[in-house]
Amino acid sequence: MTTLTLSKAINAGLRKAMENDPKVLIMGEDVGKLGGVFRVTDGLQKDFGEDRVIDTPLAESGIVGTAIGLALRGFRPVCEIQFDGFVFPAVDQIVSQLAKMRYRSRGNVSLPVTIRIPCGGGIGAVEHHSESPEVLFAHTAGLRVVACADAADAFSMIQQSISSDDPVIFFEPKRRYWDKGEVDVAGGLAAALPFDRARVVLDGTDVTLLAYGPLVRTALESALAARDQQGPSIEVVDVRSLSPLDTETITASVRRTGRCVVAHEAPVYAGLGAEIAARVTEQCFYHLEAPVLRVGGFATPYPPSRLEDHYLPDLDRILDAVDRTLEF
């Protein structure tokens, strides 16, 4: 086991993928010499060359559009979008082209493109650098959408995403890039949980708390705080795969606890929590002791960073929702 930060774990996963498959390419703005603004691709251009780690012109639609062309030619491009708020110029290529090619070609064409997007807030950034656009992609059939939350998952999930024959939107929790975890870099992926499965990260009996990406750590801290204060026993589930959802793991947990809270940074309104709440209600109706509650961003644009602590769900807001579901 090696102790790595989440960003270094993705770097190690990218390196493995490139070593294992010469068709894997990395492309994006500043991914080469600079190693990306978060250094996730640090050192890869030096070791794999400029043909495999490509500093592209500054054009997100161009990055994804040419990645599609490279994939048609048999490559497995891994695109980096520098920040969540910069993915939108590429949305036409992602939604209209990338997601639909298999369907349009009646299965004749696969586009194994991975799009890495640092997401979420909490780093004191200016506009367009703190967004959570996952639900736009989750709503687009044909895309797999995943979010890693810790170093070990970051290492395995990036490799699983790259080897997937479907296009994958891979969300990286930017404020957790520096969080450290134990990673089995030498080991293979045989023991790793498939990237389309959710995972119970803390057992509990009173409430199921679902989170993904940056809020998994917040959810764990909330559950541990509750435990320390002899409060409710909270089961924390890392959703991991936002599309398709692993409803089996999610509903199994809710059936055990009878209560469910979903937390994400994205606005509650029409957020992923709405889909989860609907499915949990449909599939666990007779097990539920209370309505499914959601905690998330407000139905506003992401605010100036001095207010982001209000916007982002924190331990207090999550435990407030837990209390409300218990008091129902």
Place this chain on the structure above:
Amino acid sequence: MTVESGGATTSAPLEQPAADPGLIQLLTPEGERIDHPDYPLDLTAADIRSMYRDLVLVRRIDTEAISLQRQGELGIWASLLGQEAAQIGSGRALNANDMVFPTYREHGVAWCRGIDPVKLLELYRGVSHGGWAPEEHKFHLYTIVIGSQTLHATGYAMGIQRDGGADRGEAVIVYFGDGATSQGDVNEAFVFAPVFNAPIVFFCQNNQWAISEPLEKQSRIPLYQRARGFGFPGLRVDGNDVLACYAVTKKAMQAAREGQGPTLIEAFTYRMGAHTTTDDPTRYRLASELEMWKLKDPIERVRAYLVRTGQAEPEFFAEVDAEAKQLGAQVREACRTMPDPPPLSIFDNVYAEPTAILEAEREQYASYLDSFEEAGR
């Protein structure tokens, strides 16, 4: 560019003439005035002194902002160091009723449009997304997503053609960088503007670097030559020469006003600092490059010119320095004492009228915050 592997996809070095004959310059790095037949200068000594003052003051704002970021008072800062002449020269060439569309680095142009520098700090401190009223200053909000504003500017110019603004001599200038020229939006603006003969000037500050990527990662030809393919004129000006930037902008804006359509101005300059305060340029560029550009400093040459020609006395420079110092202190103090916005302001200005769902969220959050006060926390 070096060829490290494979080679097939790596382009050869760009052929760049040592002295580009197309570079418009009116003041050499050594501070010598050069006449250009197309750009006679109508500036008095007082005008040039005033430009010098602007250059020094905006550099001071920039220096102060970098320090404030280092001290934790700003979340981030995008420095204009090295680009002062491009911004002050072009900014001062505008009429009061011209409209400006900036990127997030146009602190010098903002200064020319009368925007309080503290308003810029608000944005980088995380207190607002850009709190000024654009029409009041004829200066749109900073646009952070690269290149989007070129289309807004083009549309605004199309509006001027349609609402009588053209008769009042209004025109538009839009700022963007070398990296932005790769964006689809910018290329679409280059299509729309000449097709509609819109009264707009595209002012590209080519500061040579898009974060870590040098110009050859964006273009195989000099940027000003791009315009020709879209059907409008392009020219390259010494972006560190405030007089030349003033003159070419003045002329291009006049052409726009007179119905001659768009012009692309490539201001050839250099980002002397980091992309932003979170960037580390030592990872991707040589210190010698910066040293070379320091010799072309946009402020020093004006100072040398004013001194050499006896158009400014030592007292003038002392006064400007004192004013800069005072401005720095003022900006610093205003930043440090800037209050955070009230939490519930998050819910303001999302729609023209409040919506039921948003109001419910506001009320819910207000009572949530109150619950802490009641609990005495």
